[in-house]
Every structure is written in structure tokens, then in C-alpha cells.
Amino acid sequence: MRARTILRGAIGVAGFVLVMEALGRTGVIDPYTVPLASDVLAKTVVLAGDAAFLAKVGDTLSAAVIGLLLAIAIAVPAGVVLGTLPRVETAVRPLVEFLRPIPSVALIPLALFVFTGGAQAEIALIVFTSSWPLLINTWYGVRDVDPLAKETMRSFGFGPAAIVARVLLPSAAPFILTGVRIAASVTLIVAVSVELVAGGDSGIGTFLTDQGTAGVNRRDVMLAAVAWTGMIGLLVNVALVAAERRLFRRHHARTGQEAA
């Protein structure tokens, strides 16, 4: 059963590659316009050992990780405050609803002015964008905590700090981790966007731009780099979904919710 699923998936992928290759070889798609699938695959393998490319991947990933950690440090405490203090929540909610729909890419030119370095602007925008899903998820997670658990802690004489640490955060943890997963997928999008606009010489975005300039025009290398970016995105997502399942199996069993 499981083996058959894997086999069919492999056939699907192989079929796609073969069809693309055949279209290129027979000239239906001009191999100059879109490189042959075999060329792209070969370049994908080559790129894995290309120090220059790996350094650029490192730039993007380190910006993404730093940005995500900062966002967690800011948004999770803010979410706890919003989820526990109804007065603050009613006051702040309209602001959040106005600010959240602003697409972060609209702030790229501003960020490039305000921050002198492209890398700083990149991290700042990653923080801005990934804070929203973290904030919302923490907020809703904390709000949904069983009031009885809070009351119990209180009647045993625990202070607010202990309640947050022992009840609110643990029971909101599955929601927060979902927020982290959503935020993680957004970080890569923002990081690459800033790199494309800002130029400079760091990150996957500038690698792609360089390979695409008129004198170079290595479309096979560009597609290979895109393939690696997709693999990274896929791996991060798979790892975080697995972490959610593993850490919070009890939670998913209780609520019957699927990790979508």
C-alpha cells in the first residue's frame, strides 16, 4: 500500500522529467528557451558542490533563521499579552486588522532606505512578515486555554508568571508551532524578494539575477537553483510538520485536527 504510493509518486516525477526532456529533444519547446530536463538535473547535482552557490544559500538561510528567531521573541510574548488581557485585545485588534494586510514586499523600498545594509533590511522585513502568523496563532492559542486550568493554578497561589510558564505556554504550544511553520515558509519568500530588489551580492536572489543577466544567461543553472530552493522549502516544511505530529500527538488526537 505504502510502497505503491511511493512507486506511483516516483513514476509521476520521472514521467514529468521524461515528458519535458522529450518536448525539448523533439523541438516542441526550443531547448534554448527552456533548457533540457537532463541539463537541469545535471546542474542541480553540480550546484550541490558549488561553493559560491552554497555560500549564497547560506546568506539567505541565515537571514531567514535570524529573522524568524527575532519574530518569535517579539510576537509570542505579544500574543500572550493579547490573549490574556481582553482590554488590550479590544484596543489593539483594529490596528492589527489594518496592519496585517499590508504586503511586506510593499515595504521593501522603504526598508532599503531606512536600513543602510541590504542584509539588515532583509532581516527587518522577515521579522515584520513572520510576526503576524506567530502573533495570531499565539493569541488564539492562549485565548483557548481551559479557564479551569488557570483558576486551579490561581487557587493554589501561583502568580501570573507561573501561570504563563506552566499553563498558557504549554497548552498554546501546538498553535505556536503551527505559527512557526507558517512563518518559516514566509521567511524564504520575503528573503528572496528583498534580494531580488536590493541586488548586492548576497543570497539566492542575487545568484539568480546574476545567472540571468544578458552576458551569462545560464537558464539551466537558474532552474537548478530554483530546484534547490524548492527542496529546502520542502524539507523545512516536512521537518516542522513531523515535529508537530511528534510533539503534540496527544493534542491532535484530542482535537481531531489534522496538521494541514
Added chain:
Amino acid sequence: MRLLRGLARLWVVPVALAAWEVLTRLAQAPYFPPPSTIAARSHELWFSGPAARLFLSDEAVRHLLPSLWRLVVGWAGACLAGVLVGIAVGRSRRLAEYVNPLIHFGRSIPPPTLLPIFLVLFGVGTPTQLAAIVFGVLWPVLLNSVDGARDVDRQYLETADVFRLSRGQRLWRIILPAAAPKVFAGLRLSVSLALVMMIISELVGSTEGIGYRMLQDALDIPAMWTAIVLIGVLGFVLNAAFVRAERWLLAWHYGARKST
């Protein structure tokens, strides 16, 4: 009465605006003009045209309308494709097994990474923007449609068999309505993604549009802010309109939920 109370809840918005005005006037930061300046510049730049043209200025006609046109066309095209393919994949387990790895790989690619490739393929201009928007929008719609079509209640399908509905009737009367809530969730997610892709594609490869106009204003910071505000308002309005439309179109669904 409800309207009044709703408005009263928004007291924080004027307060925040006033605080923003005061702080920016005090700080005199070059990149953060006061909101009154932004409003004045907005009027001058975008809405000083003749009444017959809804007050849109030449600038607005040249930059806003192409952006909106591409946003709508790209979004609608990608949604149509995503729903069609999604329903097919969701209804056929076998097809799903073949294409699942490809779908998950495709959606893991951060859409902006493909922009440099679209640029070398299609050049600077509308086709690049449309391709970028379509690629960004496609995945959430596709994945949600797959989910919705796959999880149709068995009883509905068995009832359809009992009534001997034809395949077409089954699709129109059972599968599509049952999948609709999930499909709409995907469509709503995709609206904001379409906006993101519209802007980033205009920042990187365009000669017109809001995103392009933003970068032209290197020395006119208030003008850049008008674009940010405009895009923010656009995001807010599109999202709100979509939530409204969803509630109206899916009223039967929420009604059925309530009565059970």
C-alpha cells in the same frame, strides 16, 4: 446601533493616527513623513483627476489600472486552473498518488525565485507579471481544492448513487458544493498572495504599475508612502470584500452547520 458600537470599537485608529502625526512631526525623520503629508501627496498624485474619471489622475490611470488589471486576470486564471486540477486530483486517488510529489515540490518553491526566470523567458512586461501572479496563486487554491474534493462526505455520494445522478450532476450538485468551503479558504489565501506577487514582479521587472512607481520615488519619500498606503488599503479592501462574498455565497453552508 450595532454599527455605532462597531465604530466605537475603532477609537484606537484615530488615536493611532494622531500619535503617528505628532511623533513624526517631533522626530522629523526623513523617511517617516507625517500622515497628513502622505494624505496631501496622495491626493495630488493619484486622485486629482477629473470627476468623470472618478478623480483618478493621469498617473493613477498609467500605474494603478494596469496593476489592478493584471492582478484580477492573473488571479482569476490561476484560480480556475487550480480548482479544475484540484477537483480532478481530489476525486481520483490514483491520480493523486502520481502527482502528489510534484505538487508538494511546486508549492515549496518560494514564488519570487521564479521571477528572474520569467524575466529571461518573457522579458520586462505584462507576461512576466501574469506568470508570477499565476504561479504564486495556483498552489494554495490547488491544495485546498484537492482537500475539499477528497473529503466529500460518503453519505452524500451514496445518496447521489441512490438517486442515479449522472456524473455531471454529481460534480455540480454534490462534489463542488461540498468542496466549496475549503476551496474558498484557498481562494481567500490566494488574494493576498496575488497582491504580493503583483508588487514584487513590478518592483523587479516592469515599466509601469504601483510597484514600479514606488521605486521611481527615491527622492520623494511621501510619494513612496502613498504607494505603501494604497497597497495596504487595497489588501485590506480585497480581503474584506472576499470575506463578505464568502459569507454570502456560503450562507447555506454556515446555516447547515448551525442547525446540526
